[in-house]
Amino acid sequence: MPRIFSLPGKVYLIGAGPGRADLLTLRAFEILRRADVVLHDDLVFSEVLQVIPASAVVLNVGKRCGNKKFTQEQIHERMTAEARQGRTVVRLKGGDPLIFGRAQEEMQALREAGIEFEVVPGITAALAAAAAAQIPLTERRSASKLLFVSNHQCDKKVLRNWRSNVVSDTTLVFYMPGREFSELVEDLRGGGLAPETPCLLVSNATLPHQELIRTTLSELSATLAPPAPSLLIVGSMVAEGASAARQGTPGFEETLTLDENKKARELDRKDAAATSALDLPSPFLAHKLFGPFRSFFDEEAHSRM
Numbered sequence: 001m002p003r004i005f006s007l008p009g010k011v012y013l014i015g016a017g018p019g020r021a022d023l024l025t026l027r028a029f030e031i032l033r034r035a036d037v038v039l040h041d042d043l044v045f046s047e048v049l050q051v052i053p054a055s056a057v058v059l060n061v062g063k064r065c066g067n068k069k070f071t072q073e074q075i076h077e078r079m080t081a082e083a084r085q086g087r088t089v090v091r092l093k094g095g096d097p098l099i100f101g102r103a104q105e106e107m108q109a110l111r112e113a114g115i116e117f118e119v120v121p122g123i124t125a126a127l128a129a130a131a132a133a134q135i136p137l138t139e140r141r142s143a144s145k146l147l148f149v150s151n152h153q154c155d156k157k158v159l160r161n162w163r164s165n166v167v168s169d170t171t172l173v174f175y176m177p178g179r180e181f182s183e184l185v186e187d188l189r190g191g192g193l194a195p196e197t198p199c200l201l202v203s204n205a206t207l208p209h210q211e212l213i214r215t216t217l218s219e220l221s222a223t224l225a226p227p228a229p230s231l232l233i234v235g236s237m238v239a240e241g242a243s244a245a246r247q248g249t250p251g252f253e254e255t256l257t258l259d260e261n262k263k264a265r266e267l268d269r270k271d272a273a274a275t276s277a278l279d280l281p282s283p284f285l286a287h288k289l290f291g292p293f294r295s296f297f298d299e300e301a302h303s304r305m
């Protein structure tokens with residue numbers, strides 16, 4: 001029978017978390033499993049994309065410095081047009097959608113278009129990186145403040161004024177830290193941070209190729225940046241992490257390749273190999289990830305049939 005009436009669709013701004021699919025929230029997972037259209041950023045990793053059913057249209061609308069796949073306006077238009085067709089649209093962003101994710105522009109466009117939307121939070125990279133290094137981001141005696149800073153290299157007009165007075169009991173987390181740290185070090189030193197302030201670079205947090213590099217402010221300029229995506233944590237809490245497993249890499253005070261991380265990476269590799277060897281389609285991955293919730297998802301699937 002032809003469809004005469006179609007219900008208005010809805011857009012979900014979903015946080016994909018830092019990389020691993022089992023760090024998605026259950027709500028994110030459930031919505032992704034019934035999505036008609038998914039518009040995702042570059043920083044959404046393949047393990048998460050496997051959760052999306054084969055029937056959904058999946059578009060990478062990611063942006064990089066000077067290399068835009070879709071303009072911001074095209075993303076707004078596409079989300080709006082798809083929702084108006086009655087579809088379930090997911091705008092999938094790495095980490096949490098409300099942190100350095102242009103969510104404001106997208107929510108504004110949806111409001112102006114009169115499209116219903118919901119934000120589903122995700123685990124932001126800072127939390128994943130701290131968990132990987134086993135460091136607290138706050139501590140009641142010596143780190144009462146936590147500052148998330150964008151160090152975006154595409155925009156050289158970023159305000160640097162705040163750095164002129166860095167409060168000592170603060171943990172600083174730099175997203176998009178870039179590959180060259182001398183300017184940042186100069187600012188932080190000028191802002192009053194001691195040369196021995198501990199620093200930690202975390203690359204690909206939660207992913208099999210996760211890398212942690214522990215250094216100090218005085219060594220940071222000479223430190224080789226790890227592969228993107230990475231973030232930089234600066235503050236006394238960084239010293240709380242487990243001790244170094246390897247020393248002497250040029251430019252690094254010490255390189256943290258924790259035994260635990262090595263083991264986790266080996267396990268992840270085995271997991272990944274097992275999954276790809278069987279070439280499991282996403283429902284199987286879903287069951288593998290969310291086994292305890294299997295009956296819930298089975299019921300969901302039946303109710304949609």
Ligand code: SAH
Nearest residue numbers: 095096099124125175176204205229230231
């Ligand atoms: N909305 C995202 C941040 C987007 S900005 C969030 O909440 O996490 C992109 C920056 O996030 C990257 O340049 C990097 O600094 C950081 N990032 C994202 N995923 C990461 C990961 N798995 N490991 C380390 N840093 C990551």
